[in-house]
Amino acid sequence: MATSDVFPGALARMPDAKESGLMIWSSADPAPPPRFVEGFERFETFARDAGADPAVLAADLAALWDFVAAHPALLVSADTADAATRFLGNAIAVAHPAATWRMMSEPEVGTSTRSVTVVGLLRTIVERPDQREPFLEMIASWPQADRDDQELSALAQEDADVELVVPPEPFARPALALPEFVDDDGRVIGYGSRWAGGSPPDDAYSRVSHPERFAPVLTVVEALVDYLETWYVVDVDRRAGESDARVMHLRPTTGAAITITATAESVSIEAGALFRDLAPGCTCDACDETAETVADQLEETLLAIAAGGLREVFPVGRQRSLHTRILTADGGRSSSGDPGPSISPERLDRAAEILGRLADGWWPAWSLRDARP
Structure with missing residues (x-):
């Protein structure tokens, strides 16, 4: 498996949507999602040509934000923008080691509590540099959000050592008088089964x-x-x-x-x-x-x-x-x-x-x- 001089871990290919879906929904033991993805070399070259050290940018999100904001030309070439996106996502994973890559409608880097759509973030840095501090504050508070989520998950999984006190006779629900409703075509609306297991419009x-x-x-x-x-x-x-x-x-x-x-x-x-x-x-x-x-x-x-x-x-x-x-x-x-x-x-x-x-x-x-x- 490939490695990098700027990111502290093995590099994997970008996951596709099918693989991400399997990682989320499968009951089997799928391969863990990647923390770092390959394909960012064009950005490294761009950074060096601009006088920046990619290793420094990879370890400092604030410096990376400032560099990208100062170089909107990164978005001119689709290949360079894609490489910058991968580098940016990897840098987020450096800042928050629990974050991993997944492919939803677009590539994302995140945990169960937060996820960053990196393509959108790259454009935000170029078009809305004023969002720098809110972004860095979000990154700084992310570990605590994960810890809070783990605490809440532990509460949800706790066994309940409670003895319910119930009356000797159970509740008997009265019969419901359910009127029929029709749609614009005069057909009876079958509430409760309208979508037959499919997705609603x-x-x-x-x-x-x-x-x-x-x-x-x-x-x-x-x-x-x-x-x-x-x-x-x-x-x-x-x-x-x-x-x-x-x-x-x-x-x-x-x-x-x-x-x-x-x-x-x-x-x-x-x-x-x-x-x-x-x-x-x-x-x-x-x-x-x-x-x-x-x-x-x-x-x-x-x-x-x-x-x-x-x-x-x-x-x-x-x-x-x-x-x-x-x-x-x-x-x-x-x-x-x-x-x-x-x-x-x-x-x-x-x-x-x-x-x-x-x-x-x-x-x-x-x-x-x-x-x-």
Whole structure:
């Protein structure tokens, strides 16, 4: 395998899209993606002719940025631009040793947290030299982003040592009265199976047809609240909200409180310190949600919270991410990310204090009633 005097590792050929797809999706053990790729010799020659040392440029992204910005002629020749792209990507891998090459729609260098499209970066350096400092700041913060991601991944993979507290009788979902909707040609729309396992058309992502198809879920929400009030020690406050919304505050004697805001088009759930959930998560035609899938999500979320299956861990890492988990007998789900830009720093600090008093972030189960009322 070829080596280089300027990059500290073996050189490989540029991966193609098929190879990158196999590395991402294959369950086998594919060859590791390359850290450095070959084919940058034209740029080395260009740099030397311009009085620069390629070894210095390879080890110093700031110097490399300044050199490229001062030499827009690099983009004149397609071959030289390609060589500069490869050199630039390799230099990123020097600055962040965990980064590797992959081919998506264009060549990229990255990790699971960040990825740089090097062709676009080369043009940015020439056309937008003012982006130098934001780019260098991104590179400097990249290792911490990877460490934060590893911490969040570890939380998601932890075994849950939690015993769910469930009522003696399971929840019985009321029958959903599902109306039929037709398209412009009078054909019944088969929500939930519109794309037959294929990809939806591009315009479906920006189209929302018949969001009122979720209105039957309101009966499920009412039934779930009645069920929780029947079996758990919880006070329920029902109020009318804006735009005909139904707002229900569930305040248990133990565990995470819940606020449900339900309309004919969606149901939002706020629980614990920072947990937020919206069903459906998206109403666009591409996502093709149905009243049944929304009811499934609501049942899973509300019953899990009452049973002691809500976990909130905050702050995680330097980015102060929020990790949440909904635990069910069948597994459940977890998510991680920014708690939300609209949440004030004061509220975040209060949430961190509250969650810090819980056992590994797990909210206790609601107390079951001694006898059914």
